[in-house]
Amino acid sequence: MPTSPNRWEHSLPRALPAAWAHAAQRDMSDQLAALGKRLDEREEPIVPEPERVFRALSVDPDRVRVVIIGQDPYPNPSHASGLAFSIPRGVSPLPPSAKNIRTELHSDLGLPVGQHLDLDSWAQQGVLLLNRHLTTAAGQPAAHTDLGWSEITNWLIDRVVDASPQAVAILWGRHARRLAGRMGPLGVIESAHPSPLSAHRGFFGSQPFSRANALLSERGVSAIDWRLH
Template identity: 35%
Template sequence: MWVKYAVGWREFFDNETKKEYFQQLLKNIDQQYEQNICYPLKIDIFRLFTLIEPKDIKVVIIGQDPYHGPGQANGLAFSVNAGVKTPPSLVNIFHELKKDLGVNHYASGNLDHWVEEGVFLYNTIGSVVAKTPLSHKDIGWTTFSQNLIIYLNQIRDDIIYVLWGNYAKQYSEYIVNKSNIIKGAHPSPFSYSLFKDQHFFLKINNLLLKNKKKIIEWKM
């Protein structure tokens, strides 16, 4: 199987791979990638799960689906590989990071190091057809993502969840500790007027301190 993950995820994936929906999801992905140009690269769909163990997650930032332009999606929500033009939503995120913490991140849109710091950058729909947002929303990802959030809440009660936009906010029902939820508008240009000046990065770090955890180092 082409699905790869760090050893700490074995319990979760062992359970999911026995379920009919997950087996069908993988078949759907295989079919979609054979018939269409899809993103990210198939080997990168579950890359996030190779970069961090469940026990090391401090913050979950929930995205919708991957960037649908060529060379953009890399398996992490909002992230692009170094050298790729920074998408508008990520530019807006960097604007707020600079205002909140004085961190200048504009040189690279690669957010792998955020994951290394404990930030789980998760797209609830893990794949997409080129130039067709939400094209894979009905192939099984919703069930997988619901089960993932439920699992994380069963094993941990101290994870902070950042829900940007109405789509992400739907997942609040699966989060047990409501005091660890930070909600806001989506950082896309269409809703940036509501996203800006909400001090999300300060709120995340302050909540980590309140929970007696080390803050995230957001710089490159």
């Protein structure tokens, strides 16, 4: 089902939160409009909704303590929330990647994980949950990898490096790990993606949460409370 004419083209530049937009050059607004135009031309349902695309950016760039980079939104519309890897509370069953994150969280820190993977409490502490590509087609993983999102997220990551050089980056999966060289002074933790296709090849046992807190401590930054509140 096609989107309404110019829906994305008009909404994307306006949706960039003020704390990020003030640093954007004119060409960034033009890039967002051009990307939105390409989305408007797609004859498919798109996730997440336009108003959720930049939800991860509720964390101001100078408040980022940890940035977790994913690949693209969950293709299931009920799962895609605008926060990388997060699932809205009350949605079940959880997708396999979410289950694997919960498993590693418990294994790493011994925390009770309850029944959900709503990561709002992480975002509220300065965890930037950013996908490499911020939209996809409903039911089609990685459908928008060629639309220009990489240039946008490169710019967002550069803002984090400039504004929060003491932060730590957690890079899960091949697409995220390509960004290691872009992280400058940030502490970097890399592993396989939590997808069931790769979790047993380096995600399980990688201890990203305890390692991130150790790096934050070394940098004089308070630890993240990784509990799923």
